[in-house]
Amino acid sequence: MAPARRGKQEIREHIWQTLKLARVARFPGAHGRIPNFSGAERAAERLTELNVWKRAQVLKCNPDSPQRSVRVRALRESKLVYMAVPRLREMECFIELDPARLGKKITEASSIQGAFRFGRSVRPEEMKPIDLIVCGTVAANPQGARIGKGGGYSDLEYGLAREAGLLRRTTRIVTTIHDLQVIDEELPVLAHDIPVDYIVTPTTVIETHTKLLRPRGIYWEYLTQEKIEAIPYLKQLLIRTRDQLP
Numbered sequence: 001m002a003p004a005r006r007g008k009q010e011i012r013e014h015i016w017q018t019l020k021l022a023r024v025a026r027f028p029g030a031h032g033r034i035p036n037f038s039g040a041e042r043a044a045e046r047l048t049e050l051n052v053w054k055r056a057q058v059l060k061c062n063p064d065s066p067q068r069s070v071r072v073r074a075l076r077e078s079k080l081v082y083m084a085v086p087r088l089r090e091m092e093c094f095i096e097l098d099p100a101r102l103g104k105k106i107t108e109a110s111s112i113q114g115a116f117r118f119g120r121s122v123r124p125e126e127m128k129p130i131d132l133i134v135c136g137t138v139a140a141n142p143q144g145a146r147i148g149k150g151g152g153y154s155d156l157e158y159g160l161a162r163e164a165g166l167l168r169r170t171t172r173i174v175t176t177i178h179d180l181q182v183i184d185e186e187l188p189v190l191a192h193d194i195p196v197d198y199i200v201t202p203t204t205v206i207e208t209h210t211k212l213l214r215p216r217g218i219y220w221e222y223l224t225q226e227k228i229e230a231i232p233y234l235k236q237l238l239i240r241t242r243d244q245l246p
Contacts, residue, residue, distance in 0.1 A: 008147050008188050015139045018180050026065070034064040034136030034149050037178040039202030044069035044176060047134075047200045048077070052172045056131035058082070060094075060161065062154060063112045064136040067176060071110040075099045082127055083115050084157045091232040092121035093160070123233060124164035130171055133158065135194065137175040144195040144210025145187040146175060152222075155192045156234070159218040163237065173214075174198040182206070192219040 006014075019025040019035055026036040047053055047070060059074050060082045061067055074081050081097040095115045099106060108114040135154045140146040148154050161167055173194060179201045189195075195212035198205060220238065228235050 005185075006188075009150065011147055011183070011187065012138050012150065015181055015183070019178065022180055024178055024180065032149065034062065034066060034138065035178075035181075036065040037181075039178060040066045040176065041069045042202040043178075043200050044073055046202070046205055047174060047176055047198075048073050050174075050198065050200075050205065052132060052174070052198065056172075058128050058130050059132045059134060060084075060130045060157065061134040062136040062157075063115070067134055067136055068110050070134050070176060071097070072107055075102065075106045075110060080128060082122075082130070083112070083119070084153065085121070086112065087151070088153060088156060088160075088231045088233065090121065091236070092123050093231070093233045094122050094124065094127060095119040096122050096127070124160050124166065127161075127164065127166055129168060130161060130166050131168070133161075133171065133173045133194075135173060135175050135196070137177050137181065137196070139181055139183055139187065140175060140177060140196060140199050141183055141185060141187050142199070142206050142208060143186075144197065144199075144208035144212050145189050146194070146196050147187055152192070152227075155194055155215060156218070156231070158194045159192065159215055160233065160237070162215065162217045172197045174200060176200045179203055190222070191215060192222050 016030040019030040024038040058080045061071050063083045078099050083095045085093050097109055097119045102109050105118050109118040137146045173196045175196045192215050195210040
């Protein structure tokens with residue numbers, strides 16, 4: 001495999017343009033986001049065939065459109081689903097979707113607007129331990145490296161869950177993407193970047209057996225003061241962490 005020769009943003013731009021030219025990007029287009037893609041429902045179906053899915057009772061899933069089918073299937077299978085509040089902008093920065101409370105509102109609740117309406121806003125310390133993490137991705141390679149849209153929120157969500165003790169050794173990380181988002185080249189990886197254990201596309205499943213290390217929590221050195229100020233729970237966590245120092 002060729003050594004890393006492109007930066008993250010260059011790779012994002014390449015993938016977004018590739019999806020556009022191949023006409024597989026759904027409305028409102030791929031650029032600047034976790035792209036919704038043709039075949040997202042089939043990728044979700046493939047995910048549900050995996051043992052890691054079947055064993056999981058509690059999921060954390062990103063709130064983006066291409067993973068909506070994943071959220072619907074999880075709720076229909078009576079799995080508890082946590083979604084992050086977009087940009088983690090609230091102190092109660094996750095939304096709990098409990099299928100036992102949703103009744104016939106599962107499909108509606110699987111959207112971000114519906115989640116706010118029918119879900120329960122919670123802080124990490126109020127959440128149950130997570131069995132499976134589903135994340136949105138712009139690009140990933142077969143070795144388990146992934147690139148998001150550039151906001152770093154998937155990594156922060158993972159870090160918050162790790163700090164709160166919500167992750168087990170058996171917790172797995174998966175992503176559902178289009179086949180064109182899988183690229184066979186080395187991707188730039190930093191300490192706070194989360195690797196994936198499974199890449200699921202409309203046509204195949206890649207078990208990465210990744211050797212990349214998972215983040216150990218929040219990496220404060222990578223965060224600007226502006227970013228911390230914009231995320232209330234993160235700001236509180238920093239204060240609490242400082243108070244615990246000798």
